[in-house]
Amino acid sequence: MTNEEFGWLVARLDTQAANAPRAFRLKVLFISVAAYVALFLALLAILLLFGWAVVHARTHGPSRIAFAACALGLVTLPVFWVTLRTMLMRLPPPEGREIARNEAPVLFELLDKMRAKLGGPAIHHVLIDRDYNACIAQRPRWGLVGPSVNYLVVGLPFMFGQSTSEMLAIVAHEYGHICGAHGRTGAWIYRQRLLFAEVLARVESTVEASFAHMLMARALHAFFPYFSAYTFVLSRQNEYEADQASVKMAGAPAAASSLIRSSLLGDWFHRDFWSTLYRQADTRERPAFLPYKAMGTAFRMSHDEWASGDALKAAWRRDSNADDTHPCLRDRVEALGQPPALPQPVQRSAATALLGAFGERLAEEFDADWWKEQASGWGERHRHATRSLARLRALNGAALAALPLHELQEMALLKAEFETPQAAKPVLEHLLRQPGGPFPRASYVYGRILLGEQRREGLAHLETAARSDRHLVDDALRAGFAWLHAREGEPVALQWVDAVLEARPA
Numbered sequence: 001m002t003n004e005e006f007g008w009l010v011a012r013l014d015t016q017a018a019n020a021p022r023a024f025r026l027k028v029l030f031i032s033v034a035a036y037v038a039l040f041l042a043l044l045a046i047l048l049l050f051g052w053a054v055v056h057a058r059t060h061g062p063s064r065i066a067f068a069a070c071a072l073g074l075v076t077l078p079v080f081w082v083t084l085r086t087m088l089m090r091l092p093p094p095e096g097r098e099i100a101r102n103e104a105p106v107l108f109e110l111l112d113k114m115r116a117k118l119g120g121p122a123i124h125h126v127l128i129d130r131d132y133n134a135c136i137a138q139r140p141r142w143g144l145v146g147p148s149v150n151y152l153v154v155g156l157p158f159m160f161g162q163s164t165s166e167m168l169a170i171v172a173h174e175y176g177h178i179c180g181a182h183g184r185t186g187a188w189i190y191r192q193r194l195l196f197a198e199v200l201a202r203v204e205s206t207v208e209a210s211f212a213h214m215l216m217a218r219a220l221h222a223f224f225p226y227f228s229a230y231t232f233v234l235s236r237q238n239e240y241e242a243d244q245a246s247v248k249m250a251g252a253p254a255a256a257s258s259l260i261r262s263s264l265l266g267d268w269f270h271r272d273f274w275s276t277l278y279r280q281a282d283t284r285e286r287p288a289f290l291p292y293k294a295m296g297t298a299f300r301m302s303h304d305e306w307a308s309g310d311a312l313k314a315a316w317r318r319d320s321n322a323d324d325t326h327p328c329l330r331d332r333v334e335a336l337g338q339p340p341a342l343p344q345p346v347q348r349s350a351a352t353a354l355l356g357a358f359g360e361r362l363a364e365e366f367d368a369d370w371w372k373e374q375a376s377g378w379g380e381r382h383r384h385a386t387r388s389l390a391r392l393r394a395l396n397g398a399a400l401a402a403l404p405l406h407e408l409q410e411m412a413l414l415k416a417e418f419e420t421p422q423a424a425k426p427v428l429e430h431l432l433r434q435p436g437g438p439f440p441r442a443s444y445v446y447g448r449i450l451l452g453e454q455r456r457e458g459l460a461h462l463e464t465a466a467r468s469d470r471h472l473v474d475d476a477l478r479a480g481f482a483w484l485h486a487r488e489g490e491p492v493a494l495q496w497v498d499a500v501l502e503a504r505p506a
Contacts (some may be wrong), residue, residue, distance in 0.1 A: 006225060007322040013233040021237055027274050028234045035227060094137045094153045107354040114172055118245055120179035123152045130366050131155040132269050137176040150178060156362055159351035160295040161265045165259035167350035169250035176245025177238060235325035256338035263315050263329045268306035273298060281378045282385040290367035291471055296349050303345045368476030387413055400430050409442050421449040440469035444476055451483045463500050
């Protein structure tokens, strides 16, 4: 099944789920149970057949029927072993810094009240990590089976960005995924999805694949895309139900505000916060500020930058797609009956309110870990930038016409890296007009600049780069595909990639 076919199937099933949510849930449950039963009945039949053959041979002597049954059992036994090992595989626990009740009593009191109100299972472990995210993770005690151990994982950056009521809404949403019948059913179906995906991967990766392996792989290939589509839509349906847990705990306005803030601030955090921090390496041997201690202040000071009308309009235009089980922001907020309102500045973050001084100590811990990981790379970048900027100053003093081709390209690439695309453009255009080309790296950079200006002719320069330098093929195709996919759709983007690859010299 192609990605486009999967998308169409998900869209059709979305309609079914919206029109009859209970019936759709029962249908997915039936498919999950039927697939599970069919898999293990087949494996049980293989074992029984093998056992019958052994007993028949011992009591009646060798025969062709017994020999054939025994051979079939031996051939299919590896498939049974793969499935059994997969069922017993242990999922790794989530990563993060586990915290105890005495370290963050206010947070644990809030979780106690939430559990009492929503009537869900215990949260066995609370972890704080370095991501901008929050989730509930379940890990069965024995591989993919057995009672579940529940982990709440909350990112410290996420807590710095949210108010206490918004944080409660987010955590209640995640907790809602494991509450009630839908939580237990959803968790079970999620594990079946893991099981079938892992069985398929292990069967396909077997070096000496038997005939039975190939038959099972073919059956799973035929079944799994449909199973994935049904469970994908059910997961999306569960998101709306989990949002009602947010409403029950924090109210609809806080639930909607948390969704909008998470989207807008998350976009800015991943796009601008880290890039601004790392740009300091061009001029400083150490950062002027470490990230986690600075996040709360950075989020407040940049509020008008990320919480803008244009940012909200752009987020509101995004549609739900087959790449994410979460419905789009617009659909979730409208389902809560709330308008698209910009979130207000947070005066006292959830990290401060729920973690207190312990939150500051966590930030220091995370900063120390971050710098330990980044110090070497930061130093390398600083040394590279120092040399490059000195070289660029020397090149900037010369007229373009007086520079040889290799220095023209060096100057253009340095301007693109350390100044602005607009500063690099005249140099690139001058270079690309010169005889002696092609200049693949310059063509690649110029093509990226043109696509950034929404000019389609940038694709031609990416094609030149891909045809002329095998080291640039992946980067050029990735850039062109992403640009075309966003504007003209996946089929057009794939057609362009195929055409470029066919035109490359052997």
